[in-house]
Amino acid sequence: MKFLDLTKVQIRSGTGGNGCASFRREAYVEFGGPDGGDGGKGGDVWVEAVNGLNTLIDFRFQQHYFAQNGRGGQGRQMTGADGNDIVLKVPVGTEILDEEQEVVLADLTVEGQRVRLAAGGNGGWGNLRFKTSINRAPRKANPGMEGIVRAVWLQLKLIADVGLLGMPNAGKSTFLAATSNARPKIADYPFTTLHPNLGVVGIDETEFVVADIPGLIAGAHQGTGLGDRFLGHVERCAVLLHLVDATSEDPVKDYKIIIHELEMYGGDLADKQRVTALNKIDALTDDQRDDVAKALEDATGEPVMRQSGVSGEGLQNTLRVLRKIIDANAAAEIESDKEPEAWKP
Numbered sequence: 001m002k003f004l005d006l007t008k009v010q011i012r013s014g015t016g017g018n019g020c021a022s023f024r025r026e027a028y029v030e031f032g033g034p035d036g037g038d039g040g041k042g043g044d045v046w047v048e049a050v051n052g053l054n055t056l057i058d059f060r061f062q063q064h065y066f067a068q069n070g071r072g073g074q075g076r077q078m079t080g081a082d083g084n085d086i087v088l089k090v091p092v093g094t095e096i097l098d099e100e101q102e103v104v105l106a107d108l109t110v111e112g113q114r115v116r117l118a119a120g121g122n123g124g125w126g127n128l129r130f131k132t133s134i135n136r137a138p139r140k141a142n143p144g145m146e147g148i149v150r151a152v153w154l155q156l157k158l159i160a161d162v163g164l165l166g167m168p169n170a171g172k173s174t175f176l177a178a179t180s181n182a183r184p185k186i187a188d189y190p191f192t193t194l195h196p197n198l199g200v201v202g203i204d205e206t207e208f209v210v211a212d213i214p215g216l217i218a219g220a221h222q223g224t225g226l227g228d229r230f231l232g233h234v235e236r237c238a239v240l241l242h243l244v245d246a247t248s249e250d251p252v253k254d255y256k257i258i259i260h261e262l263e264m265y266g267g268d269l270a271d272k273q274r275v276t277a278l279n280k281i282d283a284l285t286d287d288q289r290d291d292v293a294k295a296l297e298d299a300t301g302e303p304v305m306r307q308s309g310v311s312g313e314g315l316q317n318t319l320r321v322l323r324k325i326i327d328a329n330a331a332a333e334i335e336s337d338k339e340p341e342a343w344k345p
Helices: 172-179 229-234 251-265 286-300 315-337
Strands: 006-012 045-050 064-066 086-091 094-097 104-108 114-118 149-156 162-165 197-203 206-212 239-245 274-279
Touching (some): 086 149, 104 114, 114 149, 162 172, 162 229, 172 315, 197 315, 206 315, 274 286, 274 315
Parallel strands (some): 006 064, 045 086, 162 206
């Protein structure tokens, strides 16, 4: 299945049915009169977050979604049937943007969350509605209201607890494969990872989700390499794991390049809590490990984890640090959601 995280769709809600202008003409009925029914309401266009989807590829092959029109009213005070709604099923984590991609119309972060994108038009009134004490035989009936036609963008941002950052070939995919059941493509050339991957990591009888995105290089914010368009998939993460290749010619320079790209990306991503890990330490001697780790700690101003996705050394320690941060953030969110206690004298 191909990965698609941004697509444009055209939607249209249903037009309301026309009202009916009708009169009773029945044998042996002394008084006739208007009996035209109202038109039915047009169908709505909804978007719903569902489980089991992790791409927007279905919208590549169908970009137009039209709700059903309402049926017209009929005589004998019969109201027309309402048009059927149409529901766009999207993965959890999908944002709905306006046509200019400037306004977020909805952010679906919970399974089962539904948002109405376009309301159907109301049905027109039949001539029975216009009957008054003065006008006993109105011949007027309203047409149904037109449906709403608009274009919206669907943008997927994966839901994960931990987001992996690093230069190409920093070992992100190897880390994901070593700690989860995910099987991303791994090779010794840059940009092996072309689309985000998710993996469920287990540690100390608990689990959390890790997102691996294509590597960044200098100038990614200007479109160099694969650009920074995949950074949106780690915006929702509780913590970022920045992997630095210990075998690189200048690990400190690699670290600073990624931090600069985060800052140029904007938003709160650069300020999000990060854990820095020196990866591929199995390829270094003990003295080399100490020297590289010391230089990286001086650049970051904080302790640096040491690990190897190939040998497994240090992975459990890194996972426990990540788990601790995730739990702390979850506890802080629960505390902030609590309603303040009522004031008591």
